[in-house]
Structure formats: C-alpha cells, structure tokens
Amino acid sequence: MTVLKALKKMFGKSEAEQLAPAAPLPVSKSPTEGAYRETASPVAPAAPAEVSSQPAAPRPKAERPRRERAPKPVVAPWKVEDFVVEPQEGKTRFHDFPLAPELMHAIQDLGFPYCTPIQAGVLGYTLKGKDAIGRAQTGTGKTAAFLISIITQLTQTPPPKERYMGEPRALIIAPTRELVVQIAKDAAALTKYTDLNVMTFVGGMDFDKQLKQLEARHCDILVATPGRLLDFNQRGEVHLDMVEVMVLDEADRMLDMGFIPQVRSIIRQTPHKGERQTLLFSATFTEDVMNLAKQWTTDPAIVEIESLNVASDTVEQHVYAVAAADKYKLLFNLINDNGWERVMVFANRKDEVRRIEERLVRDGVNAAQLSGDVPQHKRIKTLEGFREGKIRVLVATDVAGRGIHIDGISHVINFTLPEVPDDYVHRIGRTGRAGADGVSISFAGEDDSYQLPSIEEKLGRKISCEMPPTELLRAVVRKPRVEPAADSE
Structure with missing residues (x-):
C-alpha cells in the first residue's frame, strides 16, 4: 500500500484510477489494406480551436475516382504466312523446305528471304538425313546451312528421356576460337524461338566458367575447338555418345593446323558414322580432305560452290x-x-x-x-x-x-x-x-x-x-x- 500511495502522490491519481482498466480503442477496418488496425478516439470531443492530430478517415472506396486501366495490346501469334517472300526464278526460298515455324521466325528476324547457293545445295540433302560434304569459302552462308539442318533435326526428334547435362545432341568442331564464337552467335540467333541450348568450349578462357554452363542446363548444340573439347571429354564432363549430328567446319584449316589427331580422338567418342549425320565443310577439296571425308561420312552428297x-x-x-x-x-x-x-x-x-x-x-x-x-x-x-x-x-x-x-x-x-x-x-x-x-x-x-x-x-x-x-x-x-x-x- 505504501507503494500505491507514493504513486498516487506522484501522479495525482487515486488508487482506483491507477488500477482502472484502460478504455478499449474502437476498431475500424482499413478499406485500402483489407486488414484491421487500431485507431485512437478521444473520450471527450476536442475543443473547436484544437486541430486533431489523428489522420483523416480514409474515403470510402465508392467515393474514390476510378482510373481506367489501358487494355494490353493483343499480340497475335506469329505464323509462317507473316513471312512473305515472293518466288523468283533462279532463287530458292526457305519456304521451299519443310522448316519449323520457330526456325522460320528466326530466319525472318535475320532478314534472309532467299537461300545462298551453298544453303540451297546442302539443305536439299541434309534435311532428308543424308551426310554431306560442302566446298565453300567463308561468307557464303555455309554456317547457316548446317545450323538449319541441326535445328531441324533436334526439333523434329524429341531428346532422350534420360541424359546427362554434358551430353550434347549436336557437335560442331571448328579450328579457331573466333570461328567457334561466331558460329555460336549465329546458332543463338537461329534458336531464339526454340528450347535448344547452345554452348561453346574454347581454349584460352576460364575452364570452370565454361564448366558451369553444363551444371546449369542441358547442352543441345555444342560448338568447340578440338583441344578444349578433348579436355572436357577426358575429364568426364562431356560425353559424346548421344551426338545425332556432327559438323566439321574448315576441315582444310584443321589439317593445316595439325588438329586432325585430336579430331580423330573426338570422333571415336561419337556414335558410329552410320548412326549419326555428318557434315564436312572445306574451302578446298584436297586429297587429304577427301580421304577424311571418306572415313567419317556415309555415302555423302557433294556440294561444290565456286565462291571465289x-x-x-x-x-x-x-x-x-x-x-x-x-x-x-x-x-x-x-x-x-x-x-x-x-x-x-x-x-x-x-x-x-x-x-x-x-x-x-x-x-x-x-x-x-x-x-x-x-x-x-x-x-x-x-x-x-x-x-x-x-x-x-x-x-x-x-x-x-x-x-x-x-x-x-x-x-x-x-x-x-x-x-x-x-x-x-x-x-x-x-x-x-x-x-x-x-x-x-x-x-x-x-x-x-x-x-x-x-x-x-x-x-x-x-x-x-x-x-x-x-x-x-x-x-x-x-x-x-x-x-x-x-x-x-
């Protein structure tokens, strides 16, 4: 009791007032948040001269002006009919081949209405599953020719139900790092409307950074230089037993640079030549190049384009x-x-x-x-x-x-x-x-x-x-x- 008296004397309140429960605060629902919150209400009305420190009550929902939302534009799905290319005598259109709409959409984005001679010559065979040997210089469109063949094969054939991340379905081998990067860039542009993943392995770049690609997603199209690909293969990170399409680009240059022993080691890891499609491109058809083609292809179509x-x-x-x-x-x-x-x-x-x-x-x-x-x-x-x-x-x-x-x-x-x-x-x-x-x-x-x-x-x-x-x-x-x-x- 002594403590209560001291409190009474300090605050000027009676014992009853000290012990009386606080009056409950009225509860209101916020219309904007949909949650309940407590708001204090004065016991007695405030004097007219006083300005209430409480926030003004929110306006009921019905009284607030409604802002009309602009409707989202309706984007019609892309159709092959949207890619209009008139037939011309002596020219082959991409429409003349049975290509998937996703691939045709990408071809339209790249602005390619007609095939180059090497594309028209090669696609006539490769889209039917035949092996092919092409003679053409750089800048003639041969990269797009073999990429279109690969993408068509991979989109028409579902992937195996069980496969490791590092089991590519298509393999492209090129002699230089710059060429690998360029091919991969073209492949990314042509696969933009598909679910296919493109990866590159080249020497001179961080090995672990390239390895993280394999840990993140499946590899569908792999573009690589011979040496770095062998590094991944020998470490057990890449397995080539599921390769459906293999491309050897600039075979004559790989011969000149001494890469053929490495390429042989790589090809031995792939399925037998009768169980995969093989495309070989070279600027020249030397005796050595033709001997390699004979070893690695089955009854290939030979397409020669005089591109000088x-x-x-x-x-x-x-x-x-x-x-x-x-x-x-x-x-x-x-x-x-x-x-x-x-x-x-x-x-x-x-x-x-x-x-x-x-x-x-x-x-x-x-x-x-x-x-x-x-x-x-x-x-x-x-x-x-x-x-x-x-x-x-x-x-x-x-x-x-x-x-x-x-x-x-x-x-x-x-x-x-x-x-x-x-x-x-x-x-x-x-x-x-x-x-x-x-x-x-x-x-x-x-x-x-x-x-x-x-x-x-x-x-x-x-x-x-x-x-x-x-x-x-x-x-x-x-x-x-x-x-x-x-x-x-």
Whole structure:
C-alpha cells in the first residue's frame, strides 16, 4: 500500500484510477489494406480551436475516382504466312523446305528471304538425313546451312528421356576460337524461338566458367575447338555418345593446323558414322580432305560452290610493288591520308603483327592486334571494339583472322602476301560483305612478290601491279599516342 500511495502522490491519481482498466480503442477496418488496425478516439470531443492530430478517415472506396486501366495490346501469334517472300526464278526460298515455324521466325528476324547457293545445295540433302560434304569459302552462308539442318533435326526428334547435362545432341568442331564464337552467335540467333541450348568450349578462357554452363542446363548444340573439347571429354564432363549430328567446319584449316589427331580422338567418342549425320565443310577439296571425308561420312552428297567470285566481284583489288623498308610508311599514309575508319591489316607472322600494331599506336592510330599470343578474353573484347567502331585498325594473322564476320570493313591490306593462295581469298573476303563494295591492297616486296603468280592462278585472272604514289612513301609524322580501345591487360 505504501507503494500505491507514493504513486498516487506522484501522479495525482487515486488508487482506483491507477488500477482502472484502460478504455478499449474502437476498431475500424482499413478499406485500402483489407486488414484491421487500431485507431485512437478521444473520450471527450476536442475543443473547436484544437486541430486533431489523428489522420483523416480514409474515403470510402465508392467515393474514390476510378482510373481506367489501358487494355494490353493483343499480340497475335506469329505464323509462317507473316513471312512473305515472293518466288523468283533462279532463287530458292526457305519456304521451299519443310522448316519449323520457330526456325522460320528466326530466319525472318535475320532478314534472309532467299537461300545462298551453298544453303540451297546442302539443305536439299541434309534435311532428308543424308551426310554431306560442302566446298565453300567463308561468307557464303555455309554456317547457316548446317545450323538449319541441326535445328531441324533436334526439333523434329524429341531428346532422350534420360541424359546427362554434358551430353550434347549436336557437335560442331571448328579450328579457331573466333570461328567457334561466331558460329555460336549465329546458332543463338537461329534458336531464339526454340528450347535448344547452345554452348561453346574454347581454349584460352576460364575452364570452370565454361564448366558451369553444363551444371546449369542441358547442352543441345555444342560448338568447340578440338583441344578444349578433348579436355572436357577426358575429364568426364562431356560425353559424346548421344551426338545425332556432327559438323566439321574448315576441315582444310584443321589439317593445316595439325588438329586432325585430336579430331580423330573426338570422333571415336561419337556414335558410329552410320548412326549419326555428318557434315564436312572445306574451302578446298584436297586429297587429304577427301580421304577424311571418306572415313567419317556415309555415302555423302557433294556440294561444290565456286565462291571465289563472291569475293572478287565486290572487292576492288590492287597490288603495290614496294620495298620492305617502305611498307610501314605506305600503310600509315594510306590509312591516315584517306581517313579510313575500319581497316584490317594481315601479316604472316605473329611478331610482324605485334610490331605493326605497336608502331600504329605509337604514331597516333587507334589499332589493336589479333594473334595466337593474345588471350581469348582480350581477343573477344578487341573484336567487339572493332565491330563497334572503337578500334580503327585491326592487325591479324591468318589463323586469328579466320571466322571474323564484321560488316563495314572498308579495306583489307595485305602487309605481306600470304604463302597459301586460299588465305588470300579469305583475307579479301573480310571486306565487300553483304553486297557492299570493298577494297583490298597488297604490298608486294622483294621477300613475298613471288607469291603473286599462284594467287593469280587461284583467282583465274591477273592483278595489275603498280607503283605507289610518291607522296604515300613520305616519312611518318608522329602524332600523340592514342591508347587502344580494347583492354591493355
């Protein structure tokens, strides 16, 4: 009681008042939240001069203005009839083949109304399940030809009910990392309306990062270089016993680069050639290439497309007779005087590529290099920078230059003539793409001019050799250094 008296004296309340229960608060339902909440209500009405500190009661739902929601636009499902391509004499439409609507939708998005000659020739056989050997240069549409065959096969045939993540149904082997990346990019565009997964395995990139692809989803189409694919296979991460379609791209280049022993090891892991479809593509049909085709295919259809004219008809070709000591001056002044913005320069050796790139950068030209010594992640960034116009001049070897499909390259310069005539055709094919005009300029010096006759024989015509204008041989005036747009790691 002593405590109660003390409280009474402190707060000025009686004992009864201290112990009396608090009056219950009225309960109201919030119309906006649909949940019950407690709101305090004064016991006595407030004086007129006082402003209530309580929030105003929410307006009943019926009194609030209603905002009309805009109806969602109705998107009609895509139909093949939406892809209108008129028949033309001498041209084959994709409509002329039994392709799935999802694939036709992707083809329309890519803007391909008619087949190229290699596509029309190959698809007539491969869509019926036959093996095929195709001879065609890069830039003729052969990538789309075998991708359309693969996608058709995989969409028409349901996948096995039981399969490991690392069991691809289609395998594409290509000799260079750049070509693998380009093929995978094309495959992703053509499979965008399907459930097929595309993966790439290339050397020079993080192994664990590539492995995580397999842990996340099934692999339907695998594009790989031979060495990295063998790494995955030998570690037991990739199993090739369920491959339904196998493609060997640029078989002649794989021969030149010494990859055939690795390719043999890979093919031994796949089903027997009678149980899979095999497509082989090569720029040339040498005796070695045909022997490989005989070993790996069954009664193949042979499709040959004379594609040299594809490059030469759209590319204006020049040859300058110039001393080796004057080549760099000629290169710099050609690029600088004409203001060319997207140029590819080819040299035969990695050390030549490095020196050319270093001198261009030192003299104020935004340049970058592509060779086997450049790490893969940097090569990809360099290509993207070149594609986006951030890099003005790309200097490359033939190995690194294979598989580069970038529109808008105005000029190709052969700083040294290639030792293999086929490489000349590949080089100049980097310009004059997609119907655009292009220019190639070759420097013929005392060390490489003897290559010219074999190149002319390959082309089937002469290329006039001329002396460069004197002003293009003047000394280089050094400009402030411009750092390359690609990472300088």
